[in-house]
Amino acid sequence: MRPFEPQLIPQYFAEVFPYLSVTLGVTVSVIFFGSLLGGLIAWGKISGGRVIRSLATGYTYILRCTPSIVLLFLVFYGLPKFFLEAFDYDINGLSRAVFVIISFTLLYAASSSEVMRAAYLSVNHGQYEAAVSIGLSPVTALRRIVLPQAAVVALPNFGNSVLNLMKEGSLAYTIGLVDLLGEGNLIISRQYGGSALEVYIAVGLVYLGLALLITRSVLLLEQKLLPQKTRPERGRT
Amino acid sequence: MELNYEFMVRTFGLLLQAIPVTLKLTAVTLLLATPFAFLLALARIYAVPYAAKFASAYISVMRGIPMVLQILLVYSLLPSLLNYLFKQAGIAYNIFDLDTIWYAYIIFTFSEIAVLSEVFRSALGSVGDGQIEAGLSVGMNRRTIYWRILIPQALVTALPSLCNVTVTLIKNTSLAFMMAVQDITATGKIAASYGYNYVEAYLDVFLVYIIVCSLVQIAFRISEKHLGRFRHTSQISG
Numbered sequence: 001m002r003p004f005e006p007q008l009i010p011q012y013f014a015e016v017f018p019y020l021s022v023t024l025g026v027t028v029s030v031i032f033f034g035s036l037l038g039g040l041i042a043w044g045k046i047s048g049g050r051v052i053r054s055l056a057t058g059y060t061y062i063l064r065c066t067p068s069i070v071l072l073f074l075v076f077y078g079l080p081k082f083f084l085e086a087f088d089y090d091i092n093g094l095s096r097a098v099f100v101i102i103s104f105t106l107l108y109a110a111s112s113s114e115v116m117r118a119a120y121l122s123v124n125h126g127q128y129e130a131a132v133s134i135g136l137s138p139v140t141a142l143r144r145i146v147l148p149q150a151a152v153v154a155l156p157n158f159g160n161s162v163l164n165l166m167k168e169g170s171l172a173y174t175i176g177l178v179d180l181l182g183e184g185n186l187i188i189s190r191q192y193g194g195s196a197l198e199v200y201i202a203v204g205l206v207y208l209g210l211a212l213l214i215t216r217s218v219l220l221l222e223q224k225l226l227p228q229k230t231r232p233e234r235g236r237t
Numbered sequence: 238m239e240l241n242y243e244f245m246v247r248t249f250g251l252l253l254q255a256i257p258v259t260l261k262l263t264a265v266t267l268l269l270a271t272p273f274a275f276l277l278a279l280a281r282i283y284a285v286p287y288a289a290k291f292a293s294a295y296i297s298v299m300r301g302i303p304m305v306l307q308i309l310l311v312y313s314l315l316p317s318l319l320n321y322l323f324k325q326a327g328i329a330y331n332i333f334d335l336d337t338i339w340y341a342y343i344i345f346t347f348s349e350i351a352v353l354s355e356v357f358r359s360a361l362g363s364v365g366d367g368q369i370e371a372g373l374s375v376g377m378n379r380r381t382i383y384w385r386i387l388i389p390q391a392l393v394t395a396l397p398s399l400c401n402v403t404v405t406l407i408k409n410t411s412l413a414f415m416m417a418v419q420d421i422t423a424t425g426k427i428a429a430s431y432g433y434n435y436v437e438a439y440l441d442v443f444l445v446y447i448i449v450c451s452l453v454q455i456a457f458r459i460s461e462k463h464l465g466r467f468r469h470t471s472q473i474s475g
Contacts, residue, residue: 065404065450067411070422070442077435085239167303174305181306196313204302204310211301 008195012202015187020206022097022179027166029101034108034165041113046120056113063110068103068168075103076175096177104169111161119154120146152225159218163211170207180206245437248428252445255424259449262338262410262420263403266345267353273346274353281358292354299351308415311344341413345406352402360395361387393464400457404450411446421445 044056063071076099080092123146131141173182184203188196277295280288320332364387372382414423422442429438 062447065408065447066443067408067422067446069411070425070439070446073426073429073435074439074443077429077439081436163300167301170303170305181303181309185309197310200306200310200313204306207303207306208298208301212297215297215300 005195005198006201008198009202009205012184012187012195012199013205016180016183016199016203017206019178019180019183020210022177022182023166023169023210026097026100026104026169026172026177026179027162030104030108030165030169031162033101033105035112037105037109038112039116041109042116042120045113045117060110060113063107066107068107069171069174071107072100072103072171072175075099075106096172096175099175100169100172100177104165107168108161108165111164112158115154115157115161116150118157119150122153123149152222155218155222155225159214163214166210166214167207240440241434241437244432244434245441248425248434248438248441249445251428252421252424252441255419255421256445256449258338258418259407259410259420262341262345262413262418263406265342266349266406266410267403269342269346270349270353273350275357277350277354278357278361281354282361296351296354299348304348304409304412305415307348308344308412312340312416315340315343337416338413338418341410341416341418344416345410348409349402349406352405356395356398356402357391360391360398363394364390393461393468396457396461396464400454403453403457407450407453408446421449 041056041059044052045060048056076096079099079102080090080094083089083091127149128138128141128146131145132138136144170179170181172179173185176182178186180203184199187199188194277288277292279285280292283289316332316335323330323332368386368390369379369382372386373379377385410420411422413420414426417423425438425442425445428441429435
């Protein structure tokens, strides 16, 4: 058996670290597009008619049952075929990142719609009525009164979904995106399978650091926002 | 879109036959992980020195490393390590003959221990301390209190989270194809590459996972109703 050489880990760490930008780029794009779509779905679940509501609920249900890898393959193979046959347009040359972003946006929208819905419903409806009764417009009431409170409630779940997204995003290497894990695998294959353990440990350390960073910042943000949330309760007692 | 429906029907039948493998992966993993997860949860609840620290470190490491990476790491290390150890110890067994599903069990169990221990911790915490005191006051010892009072109630509270954990695990087991385990995804992948019918095959896989997850969720809902009966009766009498 080939000896384990931990002294090589820092070197591999330095080699894969620049590809953090790819992983982060994909993650941030998915959070952006996924939140837009997720917000739309959450809105459909909260205030849509019967058809829209069941569509939104059905979407979330189906996506919740779909393994990321299956959706990724489906989008990666299905979308070009669909475009070719429906519009006679070849999108096979598109960057792999586009397919990854589309698949994970679909998945992330489902989970973020649930986070948003729960957070929105956690804010007492009386708050909105009170705001409107003193003359705020419905949009201002939503923007200044309901959403800031909902955001605090959503924060821990938001952190969790982002963490999950970042981890699941590592599957992107299976369709050939060169992100953290993709580069790690390239390094290993350049050495004909050597140093696999050291490279994977280096990649794991980057992910671990990223995960700790996300968890920590969510906690910090929560603590920063929490006093505002508890103030009225303190006043009541 | 032009789809090969005849192929889809044929593959669908193949995929249905692979469902037991996915369910076996899920069930064995949950069974293996439960006792360890329970111990980790207890360690954190009672703030056992060192053990509680180890538990929280273990959970955050497992939470931070992607499943694929865990699979790649263990699968690239464990077989050759075991082979080496077996040779050193003079055991004639060829480790490469071992069914690779065992590696899948090991990897999924390690990550599920972390997930389940959090579920158990919050479920055990949801049962009031008064119940332990009441148990002690009628002369039960701690073990009886746990087995007869705490765990049955905590289990019912934990059922919705357990349902979530199970569905997530079923989805995660789709990665077992990386270890050459013939589960739903792997069967679909092989069927797909046979005649380049990727879209059809993955649509089938997609459908099968929806069916499996739906059935699991229905089963959990039924058992929740069945096991949660005591809640309603106590509400009426109280």
